Amino acid sequence: xxxxxxxxxxxxxxxxxxxxxxxxxxxxxxxxxxxxxxxxxxxxxxxxxxxxxxxxxxxxxxxxxxxxxxxxxxxxxxxxxxxxxxxxxxxxxxxxxxxxxxxxxxxxxxxxxxxxxxxxxxxxxxxxxxxxxxxxxxxxxxxxxxxxxxxxxxxxxxxxxxxxxxxxxxxxxxxxxxxxxxxxxxxxxxxxxxxxxxxxxxxxxxxxxxxxxxxxxx
Numbered sequence: 001x002x003x004x005x006x007x008x009x010x011x012x013x014x015x016x017x018x019x020x021x022x023x024x025x026x027x028x029x030x031x032x033x034x035x036x037x038x039x040x041x042x043x044x045x046x047x048x049x050x051x052x053x054x055x056x057x058x059x060x061x062x063x064x065x066x067x068x069x070x071x072x073x074x075x076x077x078x079x080x081x082x083x084x085x086x087x088x089x090x091x092x093x094x095x096x097x098x099x100x101x102x103x104x105x106x107x108x109x110x111x112x113x114x115x116x117x118x119x120x121x122x123x124x125x126x127x128x129x130x131x132x133x134x135x136x137x138x139x140x141x142x143x144x145x146x147x148x149x150x151x152x153x154x155x156x157x158x159x160x161x162x163x164x165x166x167x168x169x170x171x172x173x174x175x176x177x178x179x180x181x182x183x184x185x186x187x188x189x190x191x192x193x194x195x196x197x198x199x200x201x202x203x204x205x206x207x208x209x210x211x212x213x214x215x216x217x218x
Contacts, residue, residue: 001032002040003049003077006069011053013064014038023141025132029153041067049073108174115171119164126157 005017014037021027021034044050050067057063069077095118103111133150136142142150 001026001030002037002044003069003073003080006050006067007074007077011066011068013056013066014041015064017041023136024146024150029129041065044073047072049076108171112168112171115164115167119161119168122157122161122164126154126161129154129157 001021002017005020006012009016018034018037021032021037026032027034041050045052045067048070050073051070053066053068055063055065129150133142133147133154136150137147
């Protein structure tokens, strides 16, 4: 991320890099750790990937060191970019492990409740990413690639939500019910529990009416 920002934006100080990380929420969805950013900057400087250009001081703010990417840093960025783009697989899947090895002994009703809670959290997360993407795009904070990357994250979550709906319909039969007990298909509204607003099965990005309230690698 750091090398990408410096290559794209030119010399920058740590505060600017951290700000971009916060705005894009890359720490959450990209697995990028920004908590030790300044330590990482010093490490990369020691490795010759970046170099300190100057220090700046504005008003009473502390001095900030401005870094630039080096020729060695550009080579490292190219290698890291290839490593990130070429792989087709996904990371670990704890839910898949749980369903395959530990869920068979659960009461189907309990399993459905747990999975429905997860689905609801996914819908909320997708709606939040959608809102952030729209806001960042409107303010000109992200470019086409960053917006497309956030959209990719939204679409992944939407696919996971649809999978939850299909599985819930299957588990409804196992639980002694009928397909009517399952979460309804996209575009319909589930019957809400007493005292609670309904969550649309199509809830997610672009559907704020569903009762839910996003995170570009460099």
